[in-house]
Amino acid sequence: MTDFVPQVAYLRLCAPTGAAPADVVYPLPLTREVRLGRDPDCQIVVDSAAYSGVSRFHACIEATPDRVGWQLRDLESTNGTYLNGRLLHQAERLRAGDRLSLGQRGPQFVFELRPVQSADDASITDARLIPTVSSDLQAEADLLDPPEDAGLADEGITVSQLFPILSTGTDLLQRAYLVPGIITVSFVVLLFIAVGNPPVFNVTLATYLAIAAYYVVYQLCGKPKPLWWLLGAALMMVVLLLSPVLNLFIYVFQDLLPGDIPTRFSGNLLVLLGQMFIGAGLMEELLKAIPVLVACAVGLALRSPWRERLGVWEPLDGILLGTASAVGFTLLETLGQYVPSVIQNVNMQGGIGLGEVSGLQILIARVLGSIAGHIAYSGYLGYFIGLSMLKPAHRWRTLGTGYLTASVLHALWNVCGILNLSALAIVGSVSYAFLMAAILKARKLSPTRRENFATQLRRRG
DSSP, X not given: XXXXXXXXXXXXXXXXXXXXXXXXXXXXXXXXXXXXXXSTTSSEEOOTTTOTTSOTTOEEEEEOTTSSSEEEEEOSOSSOEEETTEEOOSOEEOOTTXXXXXXXXXXXXXXXXXXXXXXXXXXXXXXXXXXXSSHHHHHHHHHHSOOOOOOOTTSOOOHHHHOGGGTOTTHHHHTSOHHHHHHHHHHHHHHHHXXXXXXXXXXXXXXXXXXXXXXXXXXXXXXXXXXXHHHHHHHHHHHHHHSHHHHHHHIIIIIISSOOOOSSOOSOHHHHHHHHIIIIIIHXXXXXXXXXXXXXXXXXXXXXXXXXHHSOOSHHHHHHHHHHHHHHHHHHHIIIIIHHHHHHHHHHTTOTTHHHHXXXXXXXXXXXXXXXXXXXXXXHHHHHHHHHHHSGGGHHHHHHHHHHHHHHHHHHHHHHHHHOGGGHHHHHHHHHHHHHHHHHHHHHHOTTGGGOTTTSOOOOO
16 A cells, blocks of 8 residues: 655646746645635635626635545536536546636636645645735736737837727727717717706706616626617606506506505505505506516517517516616606606795706706616516516416515605605615615526626636
């Protein structure tokens, strides 16, 4: 029986294609686990800007139970951990030359072993920590996004160095947020043009703020959806509000049912909450869900690939269309009801000229706050509509849960608006958290998860 030979283990970072050979290595101690991920607490920190799909705590390397080797274990990461091209389902022992990858297209490392040759090597196997902030990390960042060779100090400067825009290529579109920047500049110009014309200025500003709020949701969802279809959902909501459909909803929920919305507190909290739940929560959330339900029907009637592009087949579809519908609702409600009402009330009190200022203030607050208001409620309900399509066996329980939850959140917001404006911060934060949780869960449930641009591993360069 041969004696056990102490060995030192290393992880060697593989260089991206076309880069210089990697010389960044990480020693692996036997005395503690080594976590890999984008969280600063990990021992091997991956640049989240370079590989946005790497989880905060993606995988770990630890000693085997017999304490004479190392094993790789996935930490329930979003995109999985791969060992020699195979998806890791349970802890597996590592052997020299094994290649591990954080996701299919994420950063790759090679596991290396060599015998202990010095006291320094022995200290590595015993207790040395892998540094999380060191020159090694800078070297790692250079490998993840290799720097352009600037040449020697005495060499001439190139045209691309003088005019970076000539050499950035597709990076300018994909990584520099060029399109959002151009949209912002365009709206700034439109706002300058609209100065002195309050109605046009208000519409322009509200539209930009609504686009910005929706852009956050769209980027977090990470599923491409035709922009014209999302715009159509918002416009359908506007048409519904301007049509007799709104009067029908008001008649059912506020006249037939006890949902008449009060403007001040009558002294009975339960009555106020019930009125807001029926007249605002149930009514408005069902109204905003109509475009999502129409999209469900359209998807069922079409054939591939349009049924997948336009229909609602998973929670992400429901969230995207539900929040788009909420944008249309918010814009029309704000510009058509709240802003004119505030302007009129202030002007009637003798504040000529102050009415426009007050109207602008309420506009900014309402549209910016929509991501924790109408957008949050509708997106949350949209998640459940999509979930009901993904799991039709539990459709009615799913829809009922989402509808009631969204309506309760909506009612609480309205009640706080009457009783205590400061409490809106709590309710708004809770609503926003509900929406974000729904988006995260929807991404995990998505059948198209590997194509999701919010979680997909993207390598820079």
